[in-house]
Structures are given as structure tokens and as C-alpha cells.
Amino acid sequence: DTGVSQNPRHKITKRGQNVTFRCDPISEHNRLYWYRQTLGQGPEFLTYFQNEAQLEKSRLLSDRFSAERPKGSFSTLEIQRTEQGDSAMYLCASTTTEGGPNNEQFFGPGTRLTVL
Amino acid sequence: SQKIEQNSEALNIQEGKTATLTCNYTNYSPAYLQWYRQDPGRGPVFLLLIRENEKEKRKERLKVTFDTTLKQSLFHITASQPADSATYLCAIHLHAGKSTFGDGTTLTVKP
Numbered sequence: 071d072t073g074v075s076q077n078p079r080h081k082i083t084k085r086g087q088n089v090t091f092r093c094d095p096i097s098e099h100n101r102l103y104w105y106r107q108t109l110g111q112g113p114e115f116l117t118y119f120q121n122e123a124q125l126e127k128s129r130l131l132s133d134r135f136s137a138e139r140p141k142g143s144f145s146t147l148e149i150q151r152t153e154q155g156d157s158a159m160y161l162c163a164s165t166t167t168e169g170g171p172n173n174e175q176f177f178g179p180g181t182r183l184t185v186l
Numbered sequence: 187s188q189k190i191e192q193n194s195e196a197l198n199i200q201e202g203k204t205a206t207l208t209c210n211y212t213n214y215s216p217a218y219l220q221w222y223r224q225d226p227g228r229g230p231v232f233l234l235l236i237r238e239n240e241k242e243k244r245k246e247r248l249k250v251t252f253d254t255t256l257k258q259s260l261f262h263i264t265a266s267q268p269a270d271s272a273t274y275l276c277a278i279h280l281h282a283g284k285s286t287f288g289d290g291t292t293l294t295v296k297p
Contacts, residue, residue: 103285105287177230180229
């Protein structure tokens with residue numbers, strides 16, 4: 071257990087529905103990342119936050135995706151009008167800019183989304 | 187275009203041998219590179235980081251090298267054990283914000 075939690079762990083939804091995932095990072099971490107991972111692929115960067123500010127968003131991320139981190143603590147990722155191609159594992163990671171030499175990212179267990 | 191390539195095939199080795207995994211990149215100038223381990227159904231776990239001005243880094247049975255001329259990092263596991271079986275990911279960091287991951291190499295260590 072890395073200290074990063076994600077909920078739900080699994081989500082099955084029908085095409086066209088909206089879904090929202092939550093990530094709770096390690097409490098003192100000011101930086102939070104979202105990634106998407108499909109089978110046989112590495113994590114693909116989606117977006118990241120420094121405290122409550124969203125500093126970068128992947129060009130691959132369509133307008134159906136939105137992420138927030140309103141108080142600089144937990145974050146939510148919402149997907150509107152889901153499509154079958156959205157089926158993937160959604161990973162959250164956190165780190166601190168005040169940290170030691172490794173700048174490692176601590177990943178949560180992920181939320182597996184299946185769109186039927 | 188920018189690309190990260192890891193061993194395209196899964197790697198199968200015998201227990202006790204040294205596993206060597208490769209990460210090649212093109213059209214990047216990374217500040218540092220990290221290696222992560224990922225088990226099925228779980229998030230990646232950080233193993234080692236190596237900076238652009240470092241040639242080699244070690245941690246217990248793990249060793250990472252970084253050759254910015256060849257644009258390549260090698261990841262070695264010595265005295266491999268079945269418990270080392272997992273997918274190993276390399277990640278390139280261009281700046282503090284964004285990480286780009288390779289697709290990983292699946293290592294199987296047979297007893």
C-alpha cells in the first residue's frame with residue numbers, strides 16, 4: 071500500500087453514461103497526476119496538478135474528460151458520454167516537490183473502467 | 187517523433203541469472219529516467235532513478251545505467267528470483283511535471 075487510494079476500484083458502465091473517479095493522494099504531496107493504461111501498454115499521461123492548479127493536460131485528452139483538485143487535496147476525474155474506447159485502467163499518482171532526491175511518483179491501485 | 191522503446195519481447199530467464207532490460211529513447215533529452223515495477227492489476231512501484239549526469243546507480247540487486255550518447259538505459263537484476271517476475275517500466279522525465287512511460291518488459295524468472 072503506497073498511501074494513495076482510488077475509488078472505485080472497478081466501474082462498469084454503459085456507453086453514453088458519465089463516470090467519476092476519485093483519488094486521495096498522500097496528504098503532504100502537492101503534485102497529483104492522472105494516467106490511463108490499457109493492456110500491454112505503459113501508463114499514458116493525462117494531466118497533472120500542482121496543489122489546486124491544473125498545470126498540464128494531454129493533447130490526447132478529449133473535451134469529454136475533466137479533472138479537478140478543488141482544495142489541493144483529493145482529485146476527481148470525470149468522463150462524460152463514455153465510449154467503449156475509454157475502457158482502461160485509470161491511475162493516479164502523487165509526489166512532492168519538496169521531496170528527496172528520487173522524485174518518485176507514488177501510484178494508487180487504479181480504477182478499472184469497462185464501458186459496455 | 188518522440189519514442190520510448192523497451193524490450194519488445196517478454197524476457198524469460200532461469201533463477202539465479204542476471205536479467206537485463208533495455209530502454210531506448212529517441213528525440214528526447216531527459217533530465218532523468220526512472221524504473222518502476224508493476225504487478226498485474228496494481229499500480230507501478232518506483233525502483234530507481236538515474237540523472238543525466240550519472241552513469242550508473244545501484245540498489246541491492248538492482249543496477250541501472252544511463253548512456254545519453256546512445257540514448258539508452260539498461261536495468262539489471264542480479265541473482266534473479268521468481269519473485270522478481272513482473273513488468274518493468276522505464277519513464278522519462280523532461281521536466282518536473284510530465285512523465286512519459288515505455289510499454290514495459292514482462293520478466294518471468296523460472297525456478
